Amino acid sequence: MTALNDLNALQASIAEAVLGQDEVIRQIIVGLLANGHLLLESLPGLAKTRTVKALAKHLDAKMSRIQFTPDLLPSDITGAEVLHQVDGQNQIMFQPGPLFGNLILADEINRAPAKVQAALLEAMEERQITVAGNSHQLPELFIVLATQNPIEQEGTYPLPEAQMDRFLMKVLLDYPNPAHESQVLRMLRAEEQAQGATADTAPGFALGQEAIFAARREVSAVAVSPAIDRYLIDLINATRHPADYDPDLARWIAIGASPRGGIGLDRCARADAWLRGQAFVSPDNVRAVVHPVLRHRLQLSYDAVADGVSADQVLDRLLEKVAIPA
Helix, strand or coil, X not given: CCHHHHHHHHXXXXXXXXXXXXXXXXXXXXXXXXXXXXXXXXXXXXXXXXXXXXXXXXXXXXXXXXXXXXXXCHHHHHEEEEEEEECCEEEEEEEECCCCCCEEEEECHHHCCHHHXXXXXHHHHHCEEEECCEEEECCCCCEXXXXXXXXXXXXXXXXXXXXXXXXXXXXXXXXXXXXXXXXXXXXXXXXXXXXXXXXXXXCCCCECHHHHHHHHHHHHCCECCHHHHHHXXXXXXXXXXXXXXXXXXXXXXXECCCHHHHHHHHHHHHHHHHXXXXXXXXXXXXXXXXXXXXXXXXXXXXXXXXXXXXXXXHHHHHHHHCCCCC
């Protein structure tokens, strides 16, 4: 199988376990290919955790789930130096924490205090953690999939802009349609019956880590023309100088996207092109990933909040106003 076939099989396997969220699953695969961290946001009960577990099940990787709470300490996630007895001698040895996994499910990340968020920030950006002055490298395959709930803000610590910017994409999950929800009920009933069965089930599809690395190498080889580069930069600059494009955009955007946003847009557009079997990036690939890559990087003004305008609506207007390269 080619790397593209492998990733398509992974996407299809996840879709069998998470119904009605095909676009979300695709965005997660794009994030995996682009080697970035993802923030999943939705109301409770919309399969955020199930989606991450389905990804881990069909990927030959170690998954760690961290339930973030207000009393969590940095050492609870990074690990700590612990006193051990070896051959009758006392030795201080590093005991790795749950961050030393491949897929890190950071459940309800906005319930963690600032110190814990800072420890996670280093892991996300540097791919290492520092304990007692010593640095410890994280695995080569390392992706944080954090979840948060947009309601129930009591007892939460909103993520600062600096940490939000570290997430490659912010993925929004919505309610499934009635047909998919009916299928969900039947699927869960079948899973309950399977758990009660004594017969061994055949092992499911599990993709090796090397297939992910091979796919990433192919994604890095996807061609990007100078015209697409200009389109990417125009989109980013339009968030910083919105008055040059539209008076409403000027009223709605307080702070635009950082250069990291442009880098993320480039990486995700190449991953999207590769998933579609293209050898080059087109404007459609860029437009397909603009919302998840930039929605959390825009700081909206009070006028936007007063007008009831969301970041996605701002990006819709932005795509209308920025010229597409011929």
